[in-house]
Amino acid sequence: MTRWKRQVMGIVGSPRKGGNTDILVDTVLQGAREAGAEVEKIMLADLKIAPCLACYRCRKSGRCIQRDDMARLLEKMKKSQVWVIGTPIYWWGPSAQTKAFMDRWFAKIWRKTDLRIFEGKRIILALPMGESNPKTARHVIGMFKDALAYVSAELYGSVLAAGAYEKGNVRSMPKVLRRARRLGRGAVKLD
Numbered sequence: 001m002t003r004w005k006r007q008v009m010g011i012v013g014s015p016r017k018g019g020n021t022d023i024l025v026d027t028v029l030q031g032a033r034e035a036g037a038e039v040e041k042i043m044l045a046d047l048k049i050a051p052c053l054a055c056y057r058c059r060k061s062g063r064c065i066q067r068d069d070m071a072r073l074l075e076k077m078k079k080s081q082v083w084v085i086g087t088p089i090y091w092w093g094p095s096a097q098t099k100a101f102m103d104r105w106f107a108k109i110w111r112k113t114d115l116r117i118f119e120g121k122r123i124i125l126a127l128p129m130g131e132s133n134p135k136t137a138r139h140v141i142g143m144f145k146d147a148l149a150y151v152s153a154e155l156y157g158s159v160l161a162a163g164a165y166e167k168g169n170v171r172s173m174p175k176v177l178r179r180a181r182r183l184g185r186g187a188v189k190l191d
């Protein structure tokens with residue numbers, strides 16, 4: 001008998017490889033793997049994902065007219081039950097890579113069948129920021145909360161790393177890393 005495995009997709013929205021977002025996403029994925037899930041990670045900066053053109057052609061076709069890496073990424077996301085989305089806080093918001101990626105979800109909101117990409121998915125946010133006040137992430141959390149509710153996905157939890165300015169700072173934050181791992185482990189458990 002084949003055992004059904006949870007698939008977890010890590011999506012890193014920072015261009016800094018080995019940076020705080022990358023480490024946090026890896027740590028959540030590590031927890032998920034320990035709990036028996038199959039994990040995969042992509043760096044948005046490695047992919048070609050153009051910003052939305054607001055042509056609204058997707059409204060009729062359910063497809064974006066831009067031929068880049070987004071369609072393939074959406075296919076992978078479809079097969080994963082848990083998404084770990086990491087973005088550094090840039091100007092109280094998400095990184096440009098993360099925002100472009102999110103805007104491209106727009107093509108999949110028009111048809112019931114396409115909306116299944118999002119429905120019931122569990123999302124974990126991984127958010128490092130230079131400021132020591134974790135409230136710096138409030139707009140990003142709020143944005144995801146509303147956007148995920150709109151597409152019927154579940155914001156399972158967030159891990160915030162405040163005061164993580166330099167590359168790798170988060171490595172010296174054991175409490176944050178513990179939370180990241182715990183979130184990963186918990187998210188893949190079936191209710």
Ligand SMILES: Cc1cc2nc3c(=O)[nH]c(=O)nc-3n(C[C@H](O)[C@H](O)[C@H](O)COP(=O)(O)O)c2cc1C
Pocket residue numbers: 014015016018019020021022088089090091092093128129130131132136164165166167168
């Ligand atoms: C363009 C830019 C804007 C930033 N804006 C903020 C900000 O508004 N608040 C903050 O706390 N940190 C800000 N930072 C700091 C980053 O959030 C911080 O360095 C974070 O650890 C970067 O994550 P990374 O290592 O994954 O790239 C900014 C960094 C950059 C490059």
